[in-house]
Amino acid sequence: MKAMIFAAGLGTRLKPITDTLPKALVPVGGKPLLEHVLNKLSAVEDAEGNPLIDGVVVNVHHFAPKIVSWLDGYRHAALSDDSTLPVMPGGRRESGHLPVDISDESAMLLETGGAVLHARRFLEGCGHFLIHNVDIFSNADLGWLASQVRPESLATLLVSERETSRFLLFRPEDMSLVGWHNTNTGDYHLADSSLNIEDCLAYGFSGIHIMSDKVFGLMDAYIKEKGLPADDAVGTRFPIMNFYMWASSRMPIQGVVAQSLDFLDVGKLDTLELAEKFMNKYSQK
Numbered sequence: 001m002k003a004m005i006f007a008a009g010l011g012t013r014l015k016p017i018t019d020t021l022p023k024a025l026v027p028v029g030g031k032p033l034l035e036h037v038l039n040k041l042s043a044v045e046d047a048e049g050n051p052l053i054d055g056v057v058v059n060v061h062h063f064a065p066k067i068v069s070w071l072d073g074y075r076h077a078a079l080s081d082d083s084t085l086p087v088m089p090g091g092r093r094e095s096g097h098l099p100v101d102i103s104d105e106s107a108m109l110l111e112t113g114g115a116v117l118h119a120r121r122f123l124e125g126c127g128h129f130l131i132h133n134v135d136i137f138s139n140a141d142l143g144w145l146a147s148q149v150r151p152e153s154l155a156t157l158l159v160s161e162r163e164t165s166r167f168l169l170f171r172p173e174d175m176s177l178v179g180w181h182n183t184n185t186g187d188y189h190l191a192d193s194s195l196n197i198e199d200c201l202a203y204g205f206s207g208i209h210i211m212s213d214k215v216f217g218l219m220d221a222y223i224k225e226k227g228l229p230a231d232d233a234v235g236t237r238f239p240i241m242n243f244y245m246w247a248s249s250r251m252p253i254q255g256v257v258a259q260s261l262d263f264l265d266v267g268k269l270d271t272l273e274l275a276e277k278f279m280n281k282y283s284q285k
Contacts, residue, residue: 003041003053003130008061008105013268022063024134028275033134042098044142052143057122059103059115071100112240117219124213133207135267139282149210154251156210159203160261169200170255177253191248206263218247
């Protein structure tokens, strides 16, 4: 299975740090956020104990050359036998490192949906691929999440019961996505007009999900139906959640509830201070 790390964001919640540094390279415990996520992905195993992730796509926009330069160093260290170089994800320098492709969004930040579509050439044909935000720390068992994917589902979203103001809404009988609810503003959206909010189960989204590569054909249809400007070179900008709401009436989008999920959004200055303690707690090295 391939994975994609969303690393293109402007990091506005981390200013002034991100005035000179991309969010993906903000350090926690002496390592950039991007390296922590690569380490986690490299350690994911299937039910038989085999490595599950065999390649990663990283999208870049804000200070893109800095991320590309760091990834060049990551590749060099991973391919080296020199024991003086840092150990790369999974503790492996050579055969176990994760191959990385770069999806360049320098021309325009494409948001999360557009980012996936722009990386199509790296992901289409792989069956399923995992999406992970660069600014998320968690104790999530990603191998277990992969085992929960249903063949008929377009996407599988890792959710949990946690404090948040933005909830995703699911049909109780099958945990299929039907809407969202912002409890701060009172705004909500239900893809199925026959439902009421009270009929749904509400969970917080983790920023971790697994998509079927069937998503690309539906994204083409979504762009056409919505009349979004399409540019083969630059890409098309749209949020993944808007697409999910539209697609949920066409293919199942499944929620999977993680019990005892410990989750930290590291994309804010106040939580950044907590990130090293979190990392040490779960040995997210």
